Structure formats: structure tokens, C-alpha cells
Amino acid sequence: MITELRPGVFLLGIQDWHRRLFDELIPLPDGTSYNAYLIDGGEKTALVDTADPSRREEFLAVLAATGKKRLDYLVSHHAEQDHAGLIPDVLRRYPEIRVLTSDRGKTFLMDLLHLPAEKIQVVADGEKIPLGRFTLEFILAPWVHWPETMLTYLTEEKILFSCDLFGSHLATSGVAAEGWPEVYQAAKRYYAEIMMPFRPVIAGHLAKLATKQISLIAPSHGPVHYRPELILKAYHDWISPETKNEVLVIFVSMHGSVALMVQRLVDRLISSGITVRPFNLTATDPGQLAIALVDASTVVLATPTVLGGPHPVMMSAATLIRALRPKIKFLAVLSSFLWGGQAQESLENLLAPLKVKILPAVKVRGCPTAADLERVDQLAQLIAAEHAQAGLTQKT
């Protein structure tokens, strides 16, 4: 799919409608796209990124369909293979092309794709390369999503080519066919799964981008943002330290003991005016859990004890939460055991790097008694009190 975004600026969009997993980890309910761009400045022509190697033939056909016999530059924003994986193919077809990338990007491209060093030209933050009627300006933006990542600003058209930043895993039949609510949801999922661990760094990038006028944001996944203010505002909201009056109750229950505690806690929290989002890990899309982690104030983990520790499914979820580094403020653990174990302690230790306030755990032997359930009530009251003290009283 070739779409002219502005005279001389083309989107080469490869839609991967049916892909359902990314990095062998992230569910893709809406597929994804790999967006490359072609910028014809009259004197020089630049290709911005490529596409996933799984779509080699389609990408090369689209590139050939542009009719360009010569390409001067290939801007490689990010060495991950879904954008850089076809650079060797492009180099074979356009031997005159020079790859422009960051200093670290050069190392990564040589390590991952074995590109010859002489084909790569390192560009610096703020460096400009003229194409004729257009100018490329490079913005180093480490950690969105790898440390080598950079962005490109097309000065005359005020277009920001943002690579993974502001992207979404959303295959579309048109550049902006979907309305904002659909794009917002997909972009939030993408942020939660990919960008959330880098919130402090993103704040710095947003401040830097605020110094530029941006008329269009062209990411490497998902629809182009013709109203950049919408996605910029969404990112400001997501990275802000503000959280909502929401509790995620993440649980697994083998024989019903944990489920009894979870049901009691959910009921009591709802009665306190708190929005509760329960996630049964045996039927949870990790992407949905990640989205919920963007705004929640409190996470409660509820697990039985298996071979001395948390249920393995809970360990997996807790490991994911630790990696995503959400801005939650409070954490509590519910656990059941029969003859011993350290389920609660294991989870609290695992999540210690989040530096959140850990509320007193509720640990029960076997099936919870009436007295045990009253301890669950007390935990619900404590969570409500902590939320109130933090100024979290709005119903979401």
C-alpha cells in the first residue's frame, strides 16, 4: 500500500492482518503494520525504515512500485528486526544507498544484520541532512524502544517520523480509517506493553518534542496521526504520576479458597466506591492486564501456594508486572497454604523494585474461615483509606 501523505512524502504500509503474537510474547488482537516511508526531496531520496522480514516479497514489491531507481539514504531509526530486518535486501537492490543511524544503532545493525560498516553513516542528535526541498533532522530518543532508537523530523513539512513511539499494533485498510477511540485503545495497549517501563525517559522526549511544531506523526506501526495533539495528550496522561481510584485484583485459584477471598475483597472494594478490575490469570490476555496497569493505584495478587511458592502462573504475571514498571502506589498479597510455603514473601520480594507501599498481607490456612474473611474486609478498608488519603476518591 503506497499512500502519499504530502507531496513527495509516501507511506509504504505493510499490513500484517493476521499476526497474533509479537516477540513470541505480546498478543496482537488487531494484527499490526510495518510502516516505512519514502521521502523524495527532488535532489535526494530517503527511505525511512523497512519492514518485518516475514513480509520481504511484499515490501520489496511496494518499494519497486514507487518507481524509484535510486535511493540515496536509508534512515534506520531502530535496529529491531520488524523495522531493520530488510535492510540487507534493500542494500542489495540499491547498492548506492547509505544507511543513516545513531552511533549505537550502527553497532546493533552490524551485530544483528552483519551490515558492513562502510555502508553506515552515523548521525548525531540535531544533525540535519538536506534532500533538496526537504531536510531530515535527527532526534536521538533512546529507550523508545531500544537504547539506539532515534526519530526523524521533516523540517519543512513538520512531520515527525516517530518509529515505535506513538505507534499501535493495528492493521488498517486506510491511513486513518479508524476513528480516534479505536486508535486510542490500540495505542494504549502498545504503550502499556512496550513503552510503560520507560516513563521517565519518555517524559524527557516529550519535553524535547514540545519545542517543535508537529503537523503529523508518522509512526512505524499503526495509523498515522493526523491530529498529533490527541496522541501527545494521551502520552502525557499515561506517563503522568497520577493514578485512578482503581484496584486490580489479579488471581489464580486451584480449589476455590483463593476465589472466596477474591470475591469478598472485590465486593468490599466496590462497596467503598472503588473501581475494581479482577483478572483470573487462567483466562487473562496479558495485554489487557498491561492496559489496566497504566492507570491503577493498587494491585492485589491472590494465589494459592504450590510447592512452597506462588502458583507458577502468578509468578509469571508478577514477573511481567515488575518488568512493565507501572506507576501503582500500593500492593497487597492474598494467599492460601496448607502446610507451609513462602508465596506471599516471594511475591513481595519480586515486586520490591517497584518501590510501592506494601499493605499487610492476608495469608490463610486452607479454606478461609469467617475470621479470615474479616481480615479481607480489613484489607479492603485499608485500601480505601489509602486511596482516600492519596486523594483518590473519584469513581472511574
Ligand code: FEO
Ligand atoms: Fe517495532 Fe521495537 O520494534
